[in-house]
Amino acid sequence: MGKTYGYVRICPYGQEIENQLATLQDMQVPEKNIFMDRMTDSSDSYPQYHRLLKKIKANDLLYIKNLDTLGMDYAEIGQQWRVLTMEKKADIVVLDMPQLDTRRGKTQFDRLVADLVLVMLEYAPSAEWAARKQRQKEGIAKARQRGVQFGRPSLPLPDNFEQVYRMWQEKKINGEKAAELCHMSKALFYRRTHERRELNEAPWQDKNKIRSHRQEQG
Secondary structure (H helix, E strand, C coil): CCCEEEEEEECCCCCCCHHHHHHHHHCCCCHHHEEEEECCCCCCCCHHHHHHHHHCCCCCEEEECCHHHHCCCHHHHHHHHHHHHHHCCCEEEECCCCCCECCCCCCHHHHHHHHHHHHHHHHCCCHHHHHHHHHHHHHHHHHHHCCCCCCCCCCCCCCCHHHHHHHHHCCCCCHHHHHHHCCCCHHHHHHHHHHHHHHHHCCHHHHHHHHHHHHHHC
């Protein structure tokens, strides 16, 4: 019997983590063997999943909540299923689909069932998955309308920024000296001055949008 792992992939706008982690703990998955990635609407990279792939070996066991933990469409899920079960020779248990448990015997019939699962995953229509991704985007948009912020928040400006900014505008100091006084890199100082000008020049009704965009961009 090999090691036991768990993998969780969650969307960024409120999908509960606690229930999934509690379920994995009920399956006796050690905390150090639980890997988790957050899905985004702009990134397809899952660093914790790739860490898991480097660690998992033959006869290890992987618990996942549902099939879409492994990918955004049937083809990707089928590909990752092959990697885990055929290349890595690990077992998978899909908690939401108890019939998908590769520990259930290693007979020719079991291999046939596994192959049929792969065929279904790779060739089934992907409309449902596209709809799910669209629902995620709509959920993110609604969350943003409610004021939920995504991404890294902007660091607060130093207390002396306005004074230094005016000195720089009046050409009393250069950008390098201004950045030094604000304890910023030169690139960050110029970025903040650009944002400052953009905010001052925008119509009043657009300023909140600019602030929101700056917070999202970090």
